[in-house]
Amino acid sequence: MPKKSNKIWGWGGRNGRGNVPSEDKHYFDGFKLQVRAKPGVPQCEIDDKLKEQLKQAMSKRYVQETNALDLSKFHQDPDLGDYFCALFRPAMLMTVLDIVSEHIPNLEALNLEGNKLQSIDRLNVLNKKFSNLKILYISDNKIKDIHQIDAIKDLKLEELKLIGNPLCNKYKSRQNDYISDVRKRFPRLLRLDGTELPRPIVFDVVDDTAKIPSSQRMFVADAKAQEIASQFLQQYFTIFDSESRQPLLDAYDEHACFSMTISTSHNNKLNGYLMENRNLFRIYDTARRQKLLKHGRLPVVSFISEMPRTRHFLDTFTMDIALATQVMMFITITGYFQELDNKEQPIRHFNRTFIIVPEGRGYCIRNEQLHISQPPEAQLKQLNQQLNSQPTQPEVSALLPQTSTQSAKPVELSEDIKQQMTMTLSQQTNMNLEWSLKCLQETQWNYDNALSAFQEFFKRGQIPSEAFTK
Known part of the structure; x- marks a missing residue:
C-alpha cells in the first residue's frame, strides 16, 4: 500500500524564528507528515x-x-x-x-x-x-x-x-x-x-538662549596706528568717490601692486568685473596671472580710474589692523558701496586689504587686494532699512575722522610723478617725450584724458610726424 503524504503550512511563532523557513518530517503509522513554516511574522489586529x-x-x-x-x-x-x-x-x-x-x-x-x-x-x-x-x-x-x-x-x-x-x-x-x-x-x-564628545561650537546653530557677543566694527591694538590708518583711509575714499581718481597717484608707492577678485554667482551680476578677476583657483596660465597683476603706480591708478564711479557707505565700514610696525601697516577694510554709472545703481560688498608703508611725512600703499561680491537679498534689505532710518545728513563713519563735506581739492602732483607719467605715455603712444609732456599739460595732467585725446587726434590724422621723431 503506497504511503500518503500530508503537508501542513504555517507561520513562524512569536519567538521571532518565523523569519526562517523550516521543514520537519514525522512518520505516524506508516504515513509521512511534512510540516513547513513560511517566512514572515505573526499578524495581529490592533484594536x-x-x-x-x-x-x-x-x-x-x-x-x-x-x-x-x-x-x-x-x-x-x-x-x-x-x-x-x-x-x-x-x-x-x-x-x-x-x-x-x-x-x-x-x-x-x-x-x-x-x-x-x-x-x-x-x-x-x-x-x-x-x-x-x-x-x-x-x-x-x-x-x-x-x-x-x-x-x-x-x-x-x-x-x-x-x-x-x-x-x-x-x-x-x-x-x-x-x-x-x-x-x-x-x-x-x-x-x-x-x-x-568635545563641546560643539554652536555659532551657526540657532539657539534662542545663547547670547552671541556683538560684533566689533574695529580691531586695533595700537591707538596711534588707528589714528594713522583712519586719516589715510578717509583721504583715500574721499578721492576714490570723487569725479577724478587721478590724485590717488600720490597714495600709491612707485612699485605698488594691485589685484582684484570677485565672487562669481549664478546671476552674473558682477560680469562687468569678470575680465579682470584674478582668481588664482580659476586662472592657471602664468602669463595671464601676471597680466592681471597691476604693477606700478600709473597702471594701478589707471585701472581704478576705469572702474565705475562709486559712493561708499562709510557707516558700514569695518576695520582691522592685523599688523602695525614702524615699517608697515596691514589694514583690512570691509563695507558696502554703490555703483553710480549703472542705471540700476547696484550695491556691492567689498573687502580691501592695504599694506601701507612710510613715505616722506605720510604713508603710501605698497600692496592692495580688492575683492568684490554681490550681497544676498536679505543683506540688501537689511542695509536699505538701515540707510532709510538714518537722518538725511552727510554720512560720517565712526572709523574715519570727520572732514568737510566739500569735494576734495585737486592734489598737486610731484615732479617725479609727472616725469613717470610722461615716460609712460611716450611708451604707450610712441610719441617723443616733448609731445607727451605737451599732451599731459593740455589735459591738466589727467592721464586718462591725455591718452583718450591722443587716440582721437591720431584717428583724425591731426598729429604731426615730428611728434614721433625721437
Whole structure:
C-alpha cells in the first residue's frame, strides 16, 4: 500500500524564528507528515484591547525620575501575552508612538534598542510628537546607512546611540569620520555611543538662549596706528568717490601692486568685473596671472580710474589692523558701496586689504587686494532699512575722522610723478617725450584724458610726424 503524504503550512511563532523557513518530517503509522513554516511574522489586529495591553506594558517601562521610556526588545515583553508587537512593523510603531505622545508628550529619553528596525523613516514624527526629546537609543538594530538617520536630524539630541547597527561597520577604521558625519546631523550632540564628545561650537546653530557677543566694527591694538590708518583711509575714499581718481597717484608707492577678485554667482551680476578677476583657483596660465597683476603706480591708478564711479557707505565700514610696525601697516577694510554709472545703481560688498608703508611725512600703499561680491537679498534689505532710518545728513563713519563735506581739492602732483607719467605715455603712444609732456599739460595732467585725446587726434590724422621723431 503506497504511503500518503500530508503537508501542513504555517507561520513562524512569536519567538521571532518565523523569519526562517523550516521543514520537519514525522512518520505516524506508516504515513509521512511534512510540516513547513513560511517566512514572515505573526499578524495581529490592533484594536482597543491590544492598545490597553500596550499601555500597561509601557507603564512598567517608564521611569518618571528621568522622564525616560525603555522600549528595547519590546516584542519580547512578557506583559504582551500572546501578542507579537514588533516595532519594525510600521503600523505597530506608529500605534505605540501615538500612545506615548498622548500620555508623555514631554518625553526626554527614548530607548528603541534591539527592535530589528531596518528603516527609521517613520521616526521622523519624533520631532513633532516629542519636542523635548534629547536622548535617543537606536543601537542593535538593522540600520545600514548613515543617510538613514537624516529622517531624525531635526531632533535636538544631546545623546545618541547607534552602535550595533550595520552602518557602524563602515566606520571601524574611521572613527573621526563617524563622529563628524553624525554631528553634521546633530550639531548639539554631546555623547555618542556612550562616549563624551568635545563641546560643539554652536555659532551657526540657532539657539534662542545663547547670547552671541556683538560684533566689533574695529580691531586695533595700537591707538596711534588707528589714528594713522583712519586719516589715510578717509583721504583715500574721499578721492576714490570723487569725479577724478587721478590724485590717488600720490597714495600709491612707485612699485605698488594691485589685484582684484570677485565672487562669481549664478546671476552674473558682477560680469562687468569678470575680465579682470584674478582668481588664482580659476586662472592657471602664468602669463595671464601676471597680466592681471597691476604693477606700478600709473597702471594701478589707471585701472581704478576705469572702474565705475562709486559712493561708499562709510557707516558700514569695518576695520582691522592685523599688523602695525614702524615699517608697515596691514589694514583690512570691509563695507558696502554703490555703483553710480549703472542705471540700476547696484550695491556691492567689498573687502580691501592695504599694506601701507612710510613715505616722506605720510604713508603710501605698497600692496592692495580688492575683492568684490554681490550681497544676498536679505543683506540688501537689511542695509536699505538701515540707510532709510538714518537722518538725511552727510554720512560720517565712526572709523574715519570727520572732514568737510566739500569735494576734495585737486592734489598737486610731484615732479617725479609727472616725469613717470610722461615716460609712460611716450611708451604707450610712441610719441617723443616733448609731445607727451605737451599732451599731459593740455589735459591738466589727467592721464586718462591725455591718452583718450591722443587716440582721437591720431584717428583724425591731426598729429604731426615730428611728434614721433625721437
